[in-house]
Amino acid sequence: MAQLLGSSSFIQKLVARLSSLRTTLASKLPPRVLLPTLSRCYSSIVLEKKVGNELGALMSVLKEHIGHMTKEQLSFHQSELTTFFLTALDFRAKHCQGDLQITSQVEGGVIDCLIAMVMKLSEVTFRPLFFKLFDWSKSDRKDRLLTFYRLCDGVAERLKGLFVLFAGNLVKPLADVLRRTNSSSADELIFDSDRSEEKNCLLLQLVLDCLQKIFLYDTQNFLNRDRADALLVPLVDQLENCLGGSQVYQNRVTQHLVPCVGQFSVALADDSQWKTLNYQILLKTRHSDPKVRFSSLVMLMELASRLKENYVVLLPETIPFLAELMEDECEEVEQQVQKVVQEMENILGEPLQSYF
Numbered sequence: 001m002a003q004l005l006g007s008s009s010f011i012q013k014l015v016a017r018l019s020s021l022r023t024t025l026a027s028k029l030p031p032r033v034l035l036p037t038l039s040r041c042y043s044s045i046v047l048e049k050k051v052g053n054e055l056g057a058l059m060s061v062l063k064e065h066i067g068h069m070t071k072e073q074l075s076f077h078q079s080e081l082t083t084f085f086l087t088a089l090d091f092r093a094k095h096c097q098g099d100l101q102i103t104s105q106v107e108g109g110v111i112d113c114l115i116a117m118v119m120k121l122s123e124v125t126f127r128p129l130f131f132k133l134f135d136w137s138k139s140d141r142k143d144r145l146l147t148f149y150r151l152c153d154g155v156a157e158r159l160k161g162l163f164v165l166f167a168g169n170l171v172k173p174l175a176d177v178l179r180r181t182n183s184s185s186a187d188e189l190i191f192d193s194d195r196s197e198e199k200n201c202l203l204l205q206l207v208l209d210c211l212q213k214i215f216l217y218d219t220q221n222f223l224n225r226d227r228a229d230a231l232l233v234p235l236v237d238q239l240e241n242c243l244g245g246s247q248v249y250q251n252r253v254t255q256h257l258v259p260c261v262g263q264f265s266v267a268l269a270d271d272s273q274w275k276t277l278n279y280q281i282l283l284k285t286r287h288s289d290p291k292v293r294f295s296s297l298v299m300l301m302e303l304a305s306r307l308k309e310n311y312v313v314l315l316p317e318t319i320p321f322l323a324e325l326m327e328d329e330c331e332e333v334e335q336q337v338q339k340v341v342q343e344m345e346n347i348l349g350e351p352l353q354s355y356f
Contacts, residue, residue, distance in 0.1 A: 026064035
C-alpha cells in the first residue's frame, strides 16, 4: 500500500481526481449552498490552525466558483462575499503567529479570489467595496496595511487605468506610509515590535510597487500639482532610507524605488515639476553616505532616460553636481558618474564637455 501511495502514477491520478472534484464543487453547487459552507470551513480551518494547503484548496474552490457565477448571482451574493473577504483578509492581522511565509501564501490566495470577484464588478459596484476595504485598513491592526496595499498592488495590475480613478483617495495615506517607513527621518516607524524591520520593508516595497502602477496607468492626468507635491519629497527621501541593511536597501532602490520615481517623472509631464524633482535628487548626491550618493546617480540616470530630449533643460543645474562627484572619495561613485555622463550623451546625442 505504501509503495502504491508513493508511485508517481497514483499521485498523478489522485491530483487529477481532486482537481475534477474541485471543478465539480465550484461549478455545480449553487452559491446559496456553497458560500456558507466555504465560510464555515474557513472558520474551522483557522480555529484548528491547519492553515497551509487546506486554506489554499478552499480558496481555489472559491475562486473557480466566482468564475462560474453569473452577474445576477454575483450581485445577489456580493454582500455575503464581501463579509467573507473582510474576515479572510484579516488572516495576517489575527492568525499570523509569526510565520510570514505561510501568511503570505494564505493571504495571496485570498487576494487572488477577491481580485477574481473585482474583475466581474462594474465601476459602480466596485466603488463601495473599495471604500469599505479602505476603511477596514484604517484600524489599530497595523498588519492590515500590509494586506490592503498588497491588494491594491494586485488590483492596480489588473484594472490598470480604472484603478487610477479610485487612487486619488490613496495619495495622502501613501505619502504618510512613505514618511513613516523612512528610518532616516521618522521619529517612530509604523511597525515597532515583532519583526518590525521586515514588516516595514515589506510595506514600503508594496507601496512603491502600487504607486509605480498608478503612475504607469495614469492616462487621465491623475498626477496634478497637489498630488505630485504630496508625493515628490517623500519618494526622493527614500534614497536616504537604509532600512533593512545594505543588501535590502540596494535591492529596494534598484527594483522598486528607481522604477517608481522614473514612472512618476513620466506621469508629471510638466517642466517646472521635472526641475523640482531633478533638483531634489541632485541634493541627495551630496549626502555623507556613499551608498546614497551612488543610488542618487542611478535615479538621475533613470530620470534622464525617461525624459530623453526633455532633459536638456535640466542640464545646466545638473552639470555642477556631476562635476563635484567626478572627484568623489568613493571609487564606485566616481565610476557611476562616468556612466551617467555617457548615458546622458547617448540620450541627448551630443557630448557634454561644453557644459562642464
